[in-house]
Amino acid sequence: AFGAASEVQPKFTSHSDPASQWTAARKGPAFFSYSDNNLIDMDHGVIVDVEATRSIRQAEVGSTRTMLDRVKARFDLHPERLIADTACGTGPMLGWQVERKTAPHIPVFDKSERTDGTWSRADFGWDAENDQYICPEGQALKQFRRNYSDPNREPTGQGRAKYRALRLTCQACPSKARCCPNMDFRSITREEHEDARQVARDIAKTDQYVISMKLRKKVEMLFAHLKRILGLNRLRLRGPCGANDEFLLATTAQNLRKLAKVLPASQQPRKA
DNA sequence: GAGATCATTTGTGGTCACTA
């Protein structure tokens, strides 16, 4: 099978500077290919980890977690921020980052906005203390109202939750046409990692987030260099191991090039 | 280079069967 280098670019932090950022982008050609996933220190442009994956979004996003775990174990590096594209903005990925205290500078994958003129989820207030949503008319949407005699049927509190208003409440509501014209009652889903998604939404309002999005574009230069200068438009070795070897060698070359620029000429090895 | 098109992915709304 042919292998072609497509791209994913997570962005990494340096050990000396705890402020770290990462980014990712994807390109999926219409033929069999592998993706080159790099973890990059944004402050110095050093690639700290590389992972070859199939050109499938889940695999590419998953590689970010793999590399983060690996550099933590190998170099004791832990980024303060992770810059990535929307592919990493899913609930589970954001939840994982918040859990490990990495600030997600990532656009949140959000489809809750309604376009038919009815109220979206954002129009409902979240009452964390009472575990309920409050609709614009002031009515509560709860997840549970029932006591179970069978413990096996009791809610686990895990996974996706559905908050619903009472049928009678909605039927008597003067705003029903703006809320749930096609249903007897309004319901709102809440993902398991909704708190983490809210963290990402809050970060997206900051100035630092704007800077992070600009920094993301710098990473493209590394891939441009990879393809145009190092000529990695096409893989010569076959299989995932071959792809990984080629990506690793190319990354090594890029880092050595970076090192040569940093070191003074007097410290560089003499030519034979 | 810009806009159009396509494929993929994901979250949400809605339905249905079961149960209190």
Place this chain on the structure above:
DNA sequence: TAGTGACCACAAATGATCTC
């Protein structure tokens, strides 16, 4: 009769590729 969980279909967002 109404609350709940599970499931499915759909729409929207996104990015890559295609076309002009």
